[in-house]
Amino acid sequence: MTASLKAPLDFYFDFSSPYGYLAAEKIDALAAAHGRSVLWHPILLGVTFKATGLAPLPAIPLKGEYSLRDIARSARFLGVPYRKPTVFPIPTQHAARAFLWLNDRDPQQARAFGLAAYRAYFTEDVNISDLAAVLEIAAAQGVDRDALSAVLAGAEIKARLVAEVELAMARGVFGSPFIIVDGEPFWGADRLPQVERWLAESGF
Amino acid sequence: MTASLKAPLDFYFDFSSPYGYLAAEKIDALAAAHGRSVLWHPILLGVTFKATGLAPLPAIPLKGEYSLRDIARSARFLGVPYRKPTVFPIPTQHAARAFLWLNDRDPQQARAFGLAAYRAYFTEDVNISDLAAVLEIAAAQGVDRDALSAVLAGAEIKARLVAEVELAMARGVFGSPFIIVDGEPFWGADRLPQVERWLAESGF
Numbered sequence: 001m002t003a004s005l006k007a008p009l010d011f012y013f014d015f016s017s018p019y020g021y022l023a024a025e026k027i028d029a030l031a032a033a034h035g036r037s038v039l040w041h042p043i044l045l046g047v048t049f050k051a052t053g054l055a056p057l058p059a060i061p062l063k064g065e066y067s068l069r070d071i072a073r074s075a076r077f078l079g080v081p082y083r084k085p086t087v088f089p090i091p092t093q094h095a096a097r098a099f100l101w102l103n104d105r106d107p108q109q110a111r112a113f114g115l116a117a118y119r120a121y122f123t124e125d126v127n128i129s130d131l132a133a134v135l136e137i138a139a140a141q142g143v144d145r146d147a148l149s150a151v152l153a154g155a156e157i158k159a160r161l162v163a164e165v166e167l168a169m170a171r172g173v174f175g176s177p178f179i180i181v182d183g184e185p186f187w188g189a190d191r192l193p194q195v196e197r198w199l200a201e202s203g204f
Numbered sequence: 205m206t207a208s209l210k211a212p213l214d215f216y217f218d219f220s221s222p223y224g225y226l227a228a229e230k231i232d233a234l235a236a237a238h239g240r241s242v243l244w245h246p247i248l249l250g251v252t253f254k255a256t257g258l259a260p261l262p263a264i265p266l267k268g269e270y271s272l273r274d275i276a277r278s279a280r281f282l283g284v285p286y287r288k289p290t291v292f293p294i295p296t297q298h299a300a301r302a303f304l305w306l307n308d309r310d311p312q313q314a315r316a317f318g319l320a321a322y323r324a325y326f327t328e329d330v331n332i333s334d335l336a337a338v339l340e341i342a343a344a345q346g347v348d349r350d351a352l353s354a355v356l357a358g359a360e361i362k363a364r365l366v367a368e369v370e371l372a373m374a375r376g377v378f379g380s381p382f383i384i385v386d387g388e389p390f391w392g393a394d395r396l397p398q399v400e401r402w403l404a405e406s407g408f
Binding site for chain 2: 052063073169172187194204
């Protein structure tokens, strides 16, 4: 038995992105069905918006109202639970930094934290912009709360997240979810069927 | 045999919109499979962009480059021929006005003209912002060239298109393609699977 030479998928997401949440619930199983693993990369849409001149969905006339409807419908379409958070969008630095720190040490635990944070925000209306909420969710996944709290108070993890977002943009990432498969970029939860075909046919 | 009481789908599109073109190649058959007809409504994205503050795709950093790739890939995904036009995007008033005039008189002929104009632009690189090109395409569909030419030179059809776009925006339309099914709005060629399920299940 030899290790697979196939590259993992890169999955970029913002914890405040509902379409990112929908993709997060699907991407690992989709990749696994084609013998692929996934690298999860939290980003900050606030930073990419500055580069692209784009704005958060709710701020856009007509499109904002449509999006709220489309998010809920897309969740039903994909069979993913969803409840509109009271506060949306939110800043997600704490969650993103926590994810990065965990991911360096235990990707499985980071994944569990990431999904738990997404579900807390998008199904239980927990405002995960709060540091306390992030620590609570992490602790529930077995994370050392004091250690994480100390890390999140430091400068190092802040610089790390900045660099991660810069790298993502250098790879062309401008939204969430954004998936890169063997160099091919896919933006949006609605591109999962194309990702699936790409994996099945090694491109099309 | 009684007439169906099911409402037709409303299909909004800009002749310069590649995703509108992809949807145009699919929407009638999709609707027909569920016993529905489609009303085609040409709009002008330049007008909706003013209302939403959005910009044409190629003008947006990162997203613009991605979109060119996504358009070509989405065409392959849907099995629709596509060649990137040399000039993109373009103003499409002439084509939209011609469509409206034809559609009042012969929806079947308008449909044939609309598909022919889309295919000329997105597979043969014909710049359909030119009045002459629009007249040529219409004539090839059996349209009286002189009559159409006279209509397009008049003020009435211009005011009509303005009013049509205003009405579309009053219904929440902000992009192309935009499909409304029994009051439910769907934006994007990538929402066709959701439209299909909506038709099959009378909502979901």
